[in-house]
Amino acid sequence: MKEINVQPPSGTRDFLSKDVKKREWALNMIKQVFEVFGFAPIDTPAFERIETLTGKYGEEGEKLMFKILKRGNQAASGETDLALRYDFTVPLVRFFAKYQNQLPRPFRRYQIGPVWRADRPGKGRFREFYQCDIDVIGSSSLVADAEVILALTRSLSCLGLPGYIVRLNSRRVLTGLLEAYGIPETSRQDTLTALDKLDKIGVSGVAEELKSRGLPKLVISQISDDLSQKDMGRIRDRAVISRIGQEGLQEVDEIISLVSLLMADGRIEFSPFMARGLDYYTGPIFEIYLKGATGAIASGGRYDDLVGKFVGGQVPACGGSLGIDRILSTLEVKNPNREDGLKPQVFVTVWDRSMRPEALQIAEELRNERIITEVFLEEGKISNQIRLASNRGAKYCLFYGPDEQTKKEVTIKNLSTGEQRSVSREKIAETLQKLVQER
Incomplete structure (x- = not known):
């Protein structure tokens, strides 16, 4: 060739x-x-x-x-x-x-x-x-x-x-x-x-x-x-x-x-x-x-x-x-915010194939609030997904697995501090909007 x-x-x-x-x-x-x-x-x-x-x-x-x-x-x-x-x-x-x-x-x-x-x-x-x-x-x-x-x-x-x-x-x-x-x-x-x-x-x-x-x-x-x-x-x-x-x-x-x-x-x-x-x-x-x-x-x-x-x-x-x-x-044009615009603010992990629809639904709700959101596209270990989220420069990582589904919650992890918290599924967009604005 x-x-x-x-x-x-x-x-x-x-x-x-x-x-x-x-x-x-x-x-x-x-x-x-x-x-x-x-x-x-x-x-x-x-x-x-x-x-x-x-x-x-x-x-x-x-x-x-x-x-x-x-x-x-x-x-x-x-x-x-x-x-x-x-x-x-x-x-x-x-x-x-x-x-x-x-x-x-x-x-x-x-x-x-x-x-x-x-x-x-x-x-x-x-x-x-x-x-x-x-x-x-x-x-x-x-x-x-x-x-x-x-x-x-x-x-x-x-x-x-x-x-x-x-x-x-x-x-x-x-x-x-x-x-x-x-x-x-x-x-x-x-x-x-x-x-x-x-x-x-x-x-x-x-x-x-x-x-x-x-x-x-x-x-x-x-x-x-x-x-x-x-x-x-x-x-x-x-x-x-x-x-x-x-x-x-x-x-x-x-x-x-x-x-x-x-x-x-x-x-x-x-x-x-x-x-x-x-x-x-x-x-x-x-x-x-x-x-x-x-x-x-x-x-x-x-x-x-x-x-x-x-x-x-x-x-x-x-x-x-x-x-x-x-x-x-x-020349170096001084735009201090231009790098941030390339990074997701939130990274949504995917527990398994059955959780894909809900992961996309969560992402849709966040994007409706103009929160830059990326969804994991493949199937893989959660630890690998967290590593990818960190490499992409995301501020927060979301988990929605069987436990969260049963409790009707979403787990939020702050990738800078490692702190985790659970919030009501129906308030995930509202909560993240406040968190993103605080940073």
Whole structure:
């Protein structure tokens, strides 16, 4: 028999129970924050029509899309007509275009679930991962951008992850800088693509990338100098040369003034060369970093032109996304109760085959009171069942044998102290509910 490779596909993961519980706890905390900020949940399919997704993400994004071959007899053609969702933003815009007459304005929504990218797997980088998205469609106010940032940073605080840094920029600032460098419009997208790789390849790597894309040496030297030095005054002076650069700096300054005093557990700073590689961004953009995490753990920005591609006319929009897998894979999220949720509070032993129905009935009564209860599934010595209950981390073990049946009682054993007591059969659920609450 040929050996089967039991490893999950590269860039994906299996999750043990404790990991699932940790993720569920974190996602629930994030949902609560999003809803406190007035965002409502929606859901969309895991895959979309290929034409819905293509032409929206830019050069790098197009390469990382998981495309789906046509099915049946058409599969041999090699043609694709569907793709797994790359993010939640473009599916949201498609959703909004379909249901816009049923949705409030502005429309505030959140969506949490898996997305897929054909990226090279690495530490904190996966091909299948969860995103926690929030967006506001229908408002051009920078208060909307501020709300997105505050909701994401509040989520980090609620997860017990202070010390974050929000790096803020505007695509208008970048356009102003590119104009100041004298870069023609035909080369600007290439330049932004190179700048977006700054954290991965460094200043020298960006310079090499710009050289390969045909930019003049003098321009590359100016950009490299500005990337290497910390004088924000000099960079701001360069950006304000153009009107669009001035507008971008005004956006940045206003958002910083709106959120800086409200982020008790972190700070926000101007990052003039942060590009965010996706083509659909038009205004303020941001990334959130946390010490110990690999790369940005959250990001987003304004995309005022994207909705118009689906509905006609400009509809302002902004949003952000929290990469929960990157957080959970590299940091210890402080949830003191997550291990307890995996352990039974009560373990019901089974005396013999004839006692199975009554054991299940007792378990049903306890579960109706939301007491986590496990029943022994096989037949075996009571001593072995007690050992299993202890190994599973149960707090109490129940015995219901012939003697208990005759007396209409159930014996309760405290597995921590060894203490045993008998209670009336009809009061077993009431008694255990009090015992569990006392611990």
